[in-house]
Amino acid sequence: MKHIILAIDSFKGCLSSVEAEDAAEHGLRERWQDVKVVKVPVTDGGDGMLNVFLHLxxxxxxxxxxxxxxxxxxxxxxxxxxxxxxxxxxxxxxxxxxxxxxxxxxxxxxxxxxx
Structure with missing residues (x-):
């Protein structure tokens, strides 16, 4: 089984950290159904920081x-x-x-x- 950690910052004006990680997980699962994915929302302290803290x-x-x-x-x-x-x-x-x-x-x- 593959283990993958996703720690993706937001894409300004496009995707939040959580949304980007959800999209990446979806793509990974299309390729590997048995992959174990751990998502860790991150922030550089700018836009989206509050939402990351609310999630964590x-x-x-x-x-x-x-x-x-x-x-x-x-x-x-x-x-x-x-x-x-x-x-x-x-x-x-x-x-x-x-x-x-x-x-x-x-x-x-x-x-x-x-x-």
């Missing part, structure tokens, strides 16, 4: 109102583990993925909404 740990997901990098009101999530560790993905509130290309201006943008 028993967390409560909490919604909160805040502001994006241009101070527009938005709602984002953070997570709280059983041991009261809080997981915050800053890209959800002030990441450049929330801005259109003509809005990318470091002189106007802020991380105020994160804190």
């Amino acid at each position: 740990f028993d967390c409560e997901k909490v919604a909160v109102n805040c502001h994006d990098a241009l101070m527009r009101p938005i709602q984002v999530n953070y997570a709280v583990r059983e041991d009261n560790t809080v997981i915050i993905e800053s890209a959800l509130s002030c990441g450049i993925n929330l801005l259109k290309s003509h809005e990318l201006n470091p002189l106007r943008a802020t991380t105020y909404g994160l804190g």
Whole structure:
């Protein structure tokens, strides 16, 4: 029996880490039906980090109102583990993925909404 560990980061704007690993597992199983696959979602700390933590740990997901990098009101999530560790993905509130290309201006943008 073959043993394969999948630890795939997300594909920005396309697939989450979990979705990429599910797709890879599907392809592997088409070739080898008896393969043992272990999936370990990973993150580089950017987009998708919160979802990886929610997948790996028993967390409560909490919604909160805040502001994006241009101070527009938005709602984002953070997570709280059983041991009261809080997981915050800053890209959800002030990441450049929330801005259109003509809005990318470091002189106007802020991380105020994160804190």
